[in-house]
Structure formats: structure tokens, C-alpha cells
Amino acid sequence: MVAGRFRKRTLEKPRKSVRRKSRAVTIDEVAALAGVSPMTVSRVVNGQGKVRDTTREKVMRAVRELDYTPNLAASSLAAAQHTRIALIYTNPSGAYLRELLVGLLRVASRTAIQLVIDYWDDLDPEAERKAARALAQKVEGVILPPPLCDSRAAVMELIRAKVPVVAIASGRFSEDISCVRIDDFRAGKELTEHLIAQGHGRIGFIKGRAEQSASARRFEGFQAALDEAGIALDHSLVQQGDYTYRSGLKAAEKLLSQRKPPTAIFASNDDMAAAAISVAHRRGLDVPRDLSVVGFDDTSAATTVWPELTTIHQPIASMANTAIDVLLRSIRRRDRSTRVLVDHVVPHRLITRDSVAPLSARKRGKNG
Template sequence: MEKPRKSVRRKGQAATIADVAALAKVSPMTVSRVVNGQGKVRDTTRDRVMRAVRELDYTPNLAASSLAAAQHTRIALIYTNPSGAYLRELLVGLLRVASRTAIQLVIDYWDDPSAESERKAARAMARKVDGVILPPPLCDSRVAVNEFTRAGVPVVSIASDRFSEDISCVRIDDFRAGKELAEHLIEQGHTRIGFIRGRPDQNASARRYDGFQAALHDAGIDIDLSLVQQGDYTYRSGLKAAEKLLANRNPPSAIFASNDDMAAAVISVAHRRGLDVPRDLSVVGFDDTSAATTVWPELTTIHQPIASMANAAIEVLLRGIRRKDQSTRVLVDHVVPHRLVERDSVAGPPRRR
């Protein structure tokens, strides 16, 4: 990993947009355009700004004034079959905001994944709330998004690429994060790396895999499709995928699981097979939920600030709901900084040692 440059900020001070602008050598307005996903910015400039954002651990306050004006606003969080650890982090962020404002938080569980059921549930919910937050996997439901936007209800998706021009997004750069995590394994000497994909109907899952492939390509490592297994972000799917990967005639020396639940399952299978992690097998996860630190050894993973993303999602919604001019809709693609968290689940491959 590239060592971050030292910041000129005094210790203990929170980074400001001016600090980011100075480090990236751009104007504060350009930083604002990048973090809010508004306006046209060159890719090279965007990359430079996001590097500065990550380096300074900058978290923008998207709508502090809107938070103060949130009285009598009903916002719905709708979820269906997410990771339990992911959902807990999400609720922490939402309840933190709700506790300091007059937001009425409506939490609804959709247990029927069929398109018709989602359509009916969205129509019913649209009559009751002022805004909607859709976390995975509903963040990628075109049916739900279309129903809410048709009813004029603002929607913010969490952890999804922007697949619709009618909604705002709060997310990390899953491609870059997946690439960085794969590069970390390659730097340790691994060339035979297994990959467990997330749900096939989620954009974030595809982007993480794309980043993994890009890292291997850049390192001149051929992708072995026998080392790629499909999961669905559940612990059980991780068990099945890990069994298949480790039963390979030439098994991987490291496994990249697309979330922490599946990575925890990989460690369980490794232990059951008598393998030591990380001496015999390195394992990495993604999200940095509680699952990453409740297994042994603790997981190297990508920290996705889920609670902060939920907080930002409410701020984005409030900004749109409280706009005086409702004739135009301002949509936001807010990319939150992620970071690689190194713990004890990664070492060099056995043959290298």
C-alpha cells in the first residue's frame, strides 16, 4: 500500500473541504462537485480529489441545515434479506440521526422478492412517506425505484452504482476497493487467488469482481475461472463456495470473499479441513462489519462506513425534500471514502515462506 503523505492539519482537527482542495491542488468548488457527483470533472482530477479525500479521511456534511428542518418528515428504510451484520450497522446510522432530529423513521421489511409484490408494496409505501432509503439488495430493484419515482417520492440508494437517473446514491467506489484488496494479496506474493462473488443481481457485487479482475490483469496473472465461485452474501453460501474452492485439485493460497459473512464461512471451512489461517490460507472479506472481528483470526477487509452512509442518505433526502424550488430535482451521487483494514488473516503463500 502506498504510504499517505503527511497532512498539514493539526492533530485532532477534522479535515475541511479547503484541506482537500489544497492537497488535491484544485478549487473547493471542484471538490464539492466530485463528492456530490455533480457537474463534469475530468477523470484524472476526480481520482486526485478522491485520493485526497481518503488521505485526509474527509467526511462532508451534506446538509446540516436540512437536518435542523426535519420536523414531521417521514423517511422509510425498506429492507429484505440483507446480511444481519450489515443491517445492524445501517440501523445504527439511521437511529443516530433520528435521535437528534424530528424525523419519523419508518422501517419496513419486504419478505416477497417477486416483482409484483415489490410493485404493490412500493405503491402503498409511497402514499405514507416523504422519502425512501433502499439498502442492498433493494437498492438495485428497478421495479421499486420506478414506482417511487413515478409517485414523486425521493429515493436514495445505499451501496449501489447509479443505474437510474431518477435517484440519488450514497456509495463507496466498489471497483477501486476490490482492486486495492486484490492488490494487497498480490503484494503478499499470492498468484492463485480464489474469489467468491456476491449476489448476481447487485451492481456492487459486479464492481468488486471487476476490480479483482483488473488487479490480476495489471499484475500479469491469468484469471482461472475454476477459482471463481458464486455466493449470495450469506454465510451458508460462503460455506458452499469455500468447500468447492478448497476441493480444487490445485487450491488457491488466498480467497477473496465479497463480504465478511462469506469470508467468516471460508475460515470455518479452512479450520474444519485442518488448515491454518493465514499460514496455509489467506482470507479477506469486505464491509468491515462486526463479523470481521468475531472470527479468529480477525479479517483483513475493506472498511465501508455503513453507519455514516446511512447518515448521509438521510441528509441527501432532507436536502431534496426541503428544497424551496420543487420544479427541479437535484440528484446526488455521493462517493464515501473506504479504506483497507489489515488484520491477521493474510500472510504470504506457503511456498514463498
Template sequence: MDKPKPKKAVRRKGRAVTIAEVASLAGVSPMTVSRVMNNQGKVRDSTRERVLQAVRELDYTPNLAAASLAAAQHTRIALIYTNPSGAYLRELLVGLLRIASRNAIQLVIDYWEGLDPEGERAAARSLARKVEGVILPPPLCESPTAVGELTRAGVPLVAISSGRFTDEISCVRIDDFRAAKEITEHLLAQGHTRIGFIRGRPDLSASARRFEGFQAALHEAGVPFEARLVQQGDYTYRSGLKATEKLLAQRRPPTAIFASNDDMGAAAISVAHRRGLDVPRDLSVVGFDDTSAATTVWPELSTVHQPIASMANTAVDVLLRSIRRRDRSTRVLVDHVVPHRLVVRGSVAPLPQAK
């Protein structure tokens, strides 16, 4: 059977040749031309030769920028969100939107608040059919249901701000233990030994690591640990209000409070003001994360800077490398620990000698 002959080339002067004109000359679809030019998909040798002949005849030059954009637009990355901290979400989205716009990635936001395990499984199965990769911030980064279902579906995953690295999912995080130890040491250096601690969500390893860092600093300084100076929070502003009220209502209240995130730290300052206490003269307060909540209170909150926006940037980079790997038979997991730093503002003062 004779091979179909390419049509006679007809070139229009004064403008660039389009992929549609190449397809018409070769007698194929524009999608087939795209596959040949990008060396993707299965194309018969005879068809490939017709396309390449048409390319040569028309002197067709692909628009590399448009091709890159089109390819990137097919890369859909999901952020699954249930974190109760609005300030944390803002920082995370800033980082994700910045890198998504630079790489022309389609960012999909999926909200899973209130789902039980069966609901998470159904949501994960549905999402796995729509995206090439998933970013999991806390608390879903440590959900066995979400991680297990997406991993079984073969979707590359990256966790942000998990307190530990596991052999299940790539991770971008800070050293929560060390950071919490350092900010506790800052309070101890100011003379504070009765330090209240507001814990984060009990189901997150980052919460546990921050508490462990706090305890380690007390132990090294020879300061006895007092369980009554610890209250449970859940990273929300409201939980910070309740925890601070309990701490300051004690017969011997703390002279300083370490809140496990900035939302709860801002709440601690609010309660102190309502009780007529001066911050930091009567009560020193520190937070964690360095989100916008740390600088929307007065005095501004001393805290640990966790570079959430740049962590999101790194997470997308890790995810894209995983998505674009040709060999998907084995998973390559990454544990990327980013540096943190102590940010000293106006919410901490030395303990007066009179106390």
C-alpha cells in the same frame, strides 16, 4: 360585516404564554396560530392580523426547540430492507438511528423480503402515502419496480451502496472497483497468485464492480485469470460455506480467498478450520465491508472498510435537503462517493516459499 374583535388579553404571571392562550384570544385554533407563526398554509389576511395582534398583546414567544421537534416529527423516512447480511443491517441501523435521534426524524422500517414485482408495486404505493422520503440499500436500490413506483409517486429516494450512479436516484457509495482492486493487490503483494474469488449477488452492480476490480488487479500483475477459482455466493454466511468448500475441494486449491463481503469471508475461515487448515499460514482470506462479522472470527478478517454508518448519515442528509426543497418540479440527483480504506488484520500472510 364587522371583523370579530379579539378577546381581552388575560395573562397569567409566573409562566410562559402558551399557543392555546394565543389561539383563545384570537378566536382561532392552535393550528392556525402555528401556521401564522411558521408562515405555512393559507390563512386569511384578517385572521393573520388577529393572530399577530394576540401575539403582541400577550408578548408570546414561540418555543423554537419544540417547534423544530414538531416539524421534524412530521418528517417520516423509510428504510426498505431485504439485505440478507445481518452484520450489514446492524451497521446501517446504527447510522440511521443516530441521525434520526439527532434530527427527531421518524424512521420507518419496511421489510419486503420475498415480494414479486406486483407485490413491490403495491408496497411502494402504500408506503408513498405514509412517508416523505425513502432510503434504499441493496438489493432494492437497483430494483426497477421499487425505484420506478416510488419515483412516479414523487417520493425522494437515496440509494446506499449501489455499485453505480444512474439518472434515476441519488446515491451514496464507495468506489467498489477501486476497493476490490486494492485488496487484491494486497494479496498479490504477499506472493499469492492462485486466489479464489467468491462473488456476491449476481443482480447487483456492486457485486460486478468488485469482481471487475479483482480481475483488473490480476491482469495488471500478469497473473492469468482462472474461472475455476471463482464461485458464486449471495452475501450470506451459508453461501460462503458452500463456495469455500468447492474452492478447497479442487485438486489445486487456492492459497488465498477473496470473499465479496465479510459474512462470506467469515464462512471461508470456518471451512478452513474445519478442514484442518491454519489461517493464514495455509490459507489467507479477505472480506469486504468491515462489518462486525470481520472481528467476530479468529483470526480477525482483513477487509475493505466501507463506512456504512456514516454513509447512512450522509444519505439522510441528502434526503432531507431534497424533501425540504421548495421547488419539487425538478429532481436534483446527487452521487456522493465516500472514501474507503484497506484494513489489514491477521487473516493474511505471505505465501511460504515452499509453495
């Protein structure tokens, strides 16, 4: 609602230094006097949309008669409606994407920005450059979730176009764009330490996308925890995935088909962890009695499987909120000659559920 302040006019001649108090005039009062809707008044005052000349004149006559002045804060909000921010996605995890979209849409509705959703289907670097170049002509800022947050081609093209960019959930700070992320190394280490504390030493690991920095950092955290516990890394227990459920099925099959299978599996996201549980069930294994499984992200996938997943909670919706805030501040900076980069690390949490159990003494002796 556009609000303002005014000084009432009087038909009497002013007396010696008589001051009259003013009160706030609402947009509804202007609309009532002009015989139009408050939305029409807003369009006329802010110069937006198509309004008939006769209607515009009625509104302006009412504005003059009431000595109405629009509130600057409200005008800024109206101006924000023209700030177009793009989300480019090609994330294979449907659960992760849902969390991200809900967070962004909630923030977009509150800040009155226009959110543009652009889907890139595994483009090659040259195609990414062309797509980024075209998008830069239409928007004021861009949010890059994984895996595009690690796309050098897209990032450099947007930087060349002088479009502010914020990466969500990249594995490490970038020297090129602002980032909103968790500490993937620390989170991966904590999750592995949790499994080790339950007696597990033979732990399978399902990687995420090979080119994604967050996936690499989670694996580095896994390795660091093993090293500190004096457990040698067994490369036969490391399988490549790509964050999809299907890739989790293939990786889990390879791990559980081994002559000496792992007693626990660390999957780099919840989708692949859910797939690992499915494979275990198909093989007649009880989770967590025969096999413990952990995931990562704490998306809806973590609580729609049985048993529910022990995982790392990554506050995706909150990260979306922060990314929008960082982006808007960058867009509204008057001095664009220098770029101010932000590395915002948000806290994560280890969420323990029923997919992990202590390794029995019998199994510990067999796998020791």
C-alpha cells in the same frame, strides 16, 4: 425546547423615547405561569396533539401576558417530527443491517425525523411495485440499501409517486435516484493488489448477489488487479454466493475441494469471508499460514472471527448520515418540478488484520 423573544410590558405611561431592553423568555416561564408542563406549552404553540380547551386557554393567556413568540428554528425542528422516512430492507447480512440501522437511528434521533422500517422478503418485481406504491402514500422519502437499491421496479414506482429516494451502497451512479456509495471497483482492486503483494497468484473469489451492482464492481476490480499483475483469471476459482454466511460455506467448500485449491480467498462481504475461515478450520487448514482470507465492509463479523479479517472498511453509519441529509434536502426543496440527483462517493479504507500472510516460498513454488 421552544424559545422566544418578547418585550416586557409596563404599567407606566411611556416617557419620551425610552427604550427597554428585551430578554429571552423560555418555555419554562410560560409553563410556570400557566401551571402546565413545557411539553403542553409546546403542543399548544405548535398546534400538535390533543389539549383540553381550558388548558389551551390558560397557555394562550400566559403567552399573551408575556408577549411570547416561538423561535422559528425550534418550530422547524418540531415540524421535522412529522417527516417520515422509510428504510426498506431485505439484506441477508445481519452484520451489515445492524451497522446500517445503528447509523440511521442515531441520525433520526438527532434530526427528529420519524424512521419507518419496512421489510420486503425477496418479493418479485410486481410485488415490489405494489409495496412501493402503498409505502409512497405514507412517507415523504425512502432509503434503499442493497440489494433493493438495484431494484428497477421499486425505484420507478417511487419516482412515479414523486417520492425522493436515496440509494445506499449501490455499485455505480444511477440516472434515476441519488446515491451514497464507495468506489467498489477501486476497493476490490486494492484488496486484490494487497493479496498479490503478499505473493498470492492463485486467488479464489466468492461473488455476492448476481443482480447487485456493487458485487459486480468488486469482481471487476478483482479482475483488473489480476490483469495488471499478468495473472490469468481461472474461472474454476470463481464461485457464486449471495452475501449470506451459508452461501459462503458452500462456495468455500467448492474452492477448497479442488485438486489445486487457492492460497487465498477474496469473499465479497465479511459474512462469507467468516464462513470461508470456518471451512478452512474444519479442513485442518491454518489461517493465514495455509490460506489467506479477506472480506469486505468491515462489519462486526470481521472482528468476531479468528483470526480477525483483513477487509475494506465501508463507513456504513457515516453513509446513513449522508443519505438522510441528501434526502431531507430533497424533501424540503420547494421546486419539485425538477429532480436534483446527487452521487456522493465516500472514501473507503483497506484494514489489514491477521487473516492474511505472505505466501511461503515452498507454497509459491507448488502453486506457481
